[in-house]
Structures are given as structure tokens and as C-alpha cells.
Amino acid sequence: AQSVTQLDSHVSVSEGTPVLLRCNYSSSYSPSLFWYVQHPNKGLQLLLKYTSAATLVKGINGFEAEFKKSETSFHLTKPSAHMSDAAEYFCVVSDTDGTYKYIFGTGTRLKVLA
């Protein structure tokens, strides 16, 4: 069965410092992995996706993630946090049962301090 584990429920960083949000996955197959962001009272916005192409994936708003098969990880990073990055972030794996339904992690709330 596919699953993702987000290792931190809350992360706080100062504005201008790097961001690291950690995600480990479990998959019997080569997974399709995503990071989504959810701002308060908003829907989900796709940041980036990995679908077995390049292992370093660049997304929107300066975010990127690296797929590491040996570590079963897909951590999200950004070199310099901005106040507008404060939000909930979800790591997602696409199921392999034919539906490609999303299986979400529990989320990481990012707080950016001025």
C-alpha cells in the first residue's frame, strides 16, 4: 500500500532563512509524488510533482524537492522563506490501484517569523 509520512507537524523559520519540510514515502512501485500548499480557508495548490523523470524537481514560488529512492524521501526545500509562504503543506503519493487517487500526508504547518 502507498503511504506518505510527514515528519514534522509544525515548522517555524525566520524570513529569509531556508525552509525544509520532510516527507518519507512507502511504495511498492515507482511512485508519483506531489507537494501541495493550502493557505487558510483556501483549496489546494500544486507546488511540484515527481513522476519518474528528473530526481530534482523545481516548482512554483522557488520551491524544489529531491526524490531519493535510497532514502525513500521527497523533502521540500526553499532557499529563502517569505512571509507569504506561511501555510499548510501536504506531501501526496498517487495510488497504484488504477484510480491514481491521492493519498495525503498529515500536513506540515509552516510558520514564518518576521
Place this chain on the structure above:
Amino acid sequence: DAGVTQSPTHLIKTRGQQVTLRCSPISGHKSVSWYQQVLGQGPQFIFQYYEKEERGRGNFPDRFSARQFPNYSSELNVNALLLGDSALYLCASSSRQGTYEQYFGPGTRLTVT
């Protein structure tokens, strides 16, 4: 182009009542999925429809049902509402089944009192 739209934005219902939530996918998208997001948790898969047929169902009771119309819009129905059904209900569309990328609407916030 318009994104995924959902209606209503918010609604309040009483225990035991029934509710219908609506979703219009991105133009040209034929697959619609529904997710439930309880406060403080990640979304959970409820249903997937493709070409008007149910293609997947999550671990939800039979009180939850859905359908997809010829124009690919979709409705989610929940009967005999419980307090625990209070959540944000998200609709996502994709261009076809077997496409990894899903696009989400803003959600419908359901409060059951």
C-alpha cells in the same frame, strides 16, 4: 480558463439532514474526485468518477454517494448527517483517468450542528 468550481462555499446543516455538494471540473476534464478534509488532518479520498462511472471509492459509509453528469460536473450527497461529517469537502478534476495531476477547487465547508 476557469478552474474547478464548487458550490456552495459554506453551509450549515442539522444532524440527520441530507446535503448535496456540487462541483464543476475544468473544461475538458473528464475525471472528478471528492475528498473530505477534517480540521487538522489531510484530505481523505471519498469517490472518483470518470466518464460518468464510479471508478473508485474510499472507506466511507453508504450514507455518502455521488454521481457525474454528461457535462462531467458532479454532485456529492451525504444522508443522515452526523456531527463527524463536519469538514471541508474538496473536489478535484483531471483530464483523464490515469493522469497523475489533479486540480482542486476551493472546497465546501460543511458544518453539522
